[in-house]
Amino acid sequence: MNKDKAKKVFDFSLLKRVFSFAAPYRRYFYLSMFLTVALALISPVRPWLIQQTVDKYITNQWAQMLMIITMVQIGILLVETAVRFFFSYITNWLGQSVIKDLRVAVYKKVVKLNLGFFDRTPIGTLTTRTINDIEAINDIFSEGIISIVADVLMILAILGVMFAEDWRLTLVSLSPFPVLILATYWFKEAVNKSFHRVRNAVAALNAFVQEHITGMTVVQAFSAENREFGKFRTINKDHRKANIDAIFAYSVFFPVVEIILAISLGLMVWWGANMVLNYEVTQGVMIAFIMYLNMLFRPLRILADKFNTLQMGMVASERVFNVLDSEEFMPDNGTHSTKDMKGDIRFDRVWFAYKDDRYVLKDISFHAKPGQTIALVGHTGSGKTTIISILNRLYEIQKGTISIDGVKLEDYKLSELRSRIGVVLQDVFLFSGSIYENITLRNPNITREQVEGAAKLIGMHEFILRLPGGYDYPVMERGSTLSLGQRQLISFIRALLYDPAVLILDEATSSVDTESEQLIQHAIDKLIAGRTAIVIAHRLSTISKADLIIVLDKGEVREAGTHEELLKLEGYYHKLYMMQFQASANTA
Structure with a gap:
C-alpha cells in the first residue's frame, strides 16, 4: 500500500462522512458512547473489591462483610454483563441500520448511472461494492471506532487505578510493553496488507465468477472449461495466499502477546513478593494486580485487529x-411532458463517440414523420444500435441535436421520455419471476386483463395458457426455459402494454425459425400500427415496406430512400440486397 493510500485510510473527512449516515440514529450513537464510558468505569471495580475483601474482611475474619461484599460483586458482575450486552447489541444495530441506508443510496445511484459507466465497470466489481464493501462498513461501528474507544477508555481506567494503587509495581508490570508495541505495529501492518489483497482478490473472484457463469454457454461450446478453470485457480490461489499471510500474522501475534503477559505477571509477582515481605504492599494489591494485568491485556490482544478492521x-x-x-449519470433537467407525443423524430447533424473523439456516428441527419417506419441497415459496427441508444438517451451526444415533436431530447423529463419509447431488443432480457411479472415489470397500474388483451393481440395468449400455471409460469434467469422466439414475443407484449409513441425494434427476427418469424412479423405489424417505428434488421426482406431506409457504413449515412429507390440506385443497398439474395438462393 503506497503512502497516498495510507493517508486516505486515515482520512477523518471520510470517517466523518461515514458517520453522517448515522445522523438519523444519533440517539443510539450517543447511547453507545455512554455505555462505552460506563464499561470503562465499571471494569476496575471488581478487582478493587477483591483487594478490599482480602486486605480487610478476610484478614480480620469479618464473615458478615464477606457475604455482603460477595453479593455486591455478583451485582456488579450482572450490571457489567447487561451493559456489555446492550453495548454490543446497539453498536451492531447501529452498523446494520447505517449500511441498510447506505446500500439503498448506492443502489439508487447505480440504477441512475449512464451505460458508459457499466461499459467500463465489471458487474462483479459493482456487486462487491454494493454487498461486500458496504458490509465491511458495518464493522466501523460494530468492531471499529466505537469498540476501539471503549477498549482505550477501559485501558486508561485500569492504568489509572494501577498507578493509584502502586506506581512502582505498575511500572515493573508494564516494562515488557515496548516489545508489545513493536509486535502490535508489525501485526497491524502485516494484516493490513493482507486484507487489502484479500479485498482485491474477492472483487476479482466476484467479477470472474459472475462473468463466466453468465457466459457458460460460450465456455462449454468452445471447450474452454480447462483454460478458464486455470484462470480461476490463479485468482483463487491469490485469494488463498492473502488469507494465509493474514493467518500467519495472527498465529505469530497472539502467542507473542501471551508470552509478554506471562513475563509481565512474572515480573509483577517477583517484585511484588519482595514488597509484600517488606510490608510495602498488601496481598490484596497483588491479587488485584494479577486481575488488572489480565484485564489490560484482553483488549490489547485485539486492539490492533480492531484497528485493521477500522482501516x-x-x-x-x-x-x-x-x-x-x-458524475456519470444522465442529466435530467427537462420539464417538457411527453403526454401528447406524436413521434416526429429528427436527427440534425448528430455526432457521437463512446470515448474521447473516436466518433462512431458522424454527421447523422434524418427525419421520421409520425407513423412512419424507418429502417436502419448496414454491416455490423456501422452504428445502427448506437442510433437507437442515443434516441433513448442512454448516452449523451457530443454534437448536433435530436428532437421529438420539435422538442430536444434533453428538454423532456428523462423517465417520461423513456416510457414513451418502446424498445424490443434482439437479446431479450427476462428476470427471474413469472411471465406476468416480466410483462408488467411489476407495475401495479397494469391489470391482468390488460396483459391478456395485449397477449391476444400479439398472438401469445394461447401459448401462455398452455404453460404450467399460465401467466404465473416461473421464468428462470434470463428466460432460459423459453425459446428465443417466445422471449421475443413476451417483449412485444411488454412494449404494447406501455403504449409507446415511438417503437424501436433491434434485430427482432434475426435469430428465430421461420414459423416464429411469421408470428413475430404479425406481432410487429400490430405493434407499429399508428406508431413511429425504427427498425434494425439484417434480413432486408423484412424492411422492404419501410417508408424510409437509411443505409449506414462506418457511422455515416451512405444512402437513404425507399426499397425501390435504393435498388434503382444500384449502390451500397443494392449490393447488400444482392449478397443476401444470392446467399438465400445458395442455401435453398
Missing part, C-alpha cells in the same frame, strides 16, 4: 463513496 472499513467506504460520487 478495511475505511478503504471499503472510500470505494463505496467513489460510486456515490460518480
